[in-house]
Amino acid sequence: MRILIIHGPNLNLLDKRDRSIYGEESLEQINRLIENKAIELGMEVEIFQSNHEGQIVDKIQEIMKSGYAGLIINPAGFTHYSIVIRDAIEILGIPVIEVHLSNIYGREDFRKESVIAPVCTGQISGLGSISYLVAMDALKLLNK
Numbered sequence: 001m002r003i004l005i006i007h008g009p010n011l012n013l014l015d016k017r018d019r020s021i022y023g024e025e026s027l028e029q030i031n032r033l034i035e036n037k038a039i040e041l042g043m044e045v046e047i048f049q050s051n052h053e054g055q056i057v058d059k060i061q062e063i064m065k066s067g068y069a070g071l072i073i074n075p076a077g078f079t080h081y082s083i084v085i086r087d088a089i090e091i092l093g094i095p096v097i098e099v100h101l102s103n104i105y106g107r108e109d110f111r112k113e114s115v116i117a118p119v120c121t122g123q124i125s126g127l128g129s130i131s132y133l134v135a136m137d138a139l140k141l142l143n144k
């Protein structure tokens with residue numbers, strides 16, 4: 001099975017962001033953990049990072065035709081207001097898991113709302129890089 005992982009804006013600079021909130025790992029280190037987990041689960045994983053809302057929408061539309069078994073997305077700041085990413089996910093037709101490194105419910109009020117989570121299969125928030133790995137386990141189980 002093949003899955004796509006999307007990292008949203010500013011996650012490319014994770015090593016410059018607040019480590020007490022987002023953890024110690026750089027995005028490259030998280031991607032290595034994801035790749036190792038994919039091998040363990042016998043999955044093929046594609047990883048995409050973008051700071052641009054339209055590019056994320058294009059990527060979601062692209063996988064509509066290509067037989068992916070699931071999408072894991074950390075929409076980062078777009079979580080809280082991107083209706084266009086929400087609309088793209090709503091019509092995707094495969095399991096989608098929204099992930100966050102931090103626990104968005106334990107932070108500022110503006111982070112407590114996700115406009116995207118209601119159209120996702122599920123959400124995992126607050127486990128650091130483990131959020132992505134648990135989401136991969138979930139996609140594997142959902143596709144059994």
Ligand code: DQA
Pocket residue numbers: 009010011074075076077078079099100101102103104111
């Ligand atoms: C984040 C939480 C968002 O509120 C924030 O804008 C991010 C990262 C997380 O993974 O904890 O950039 O999605």
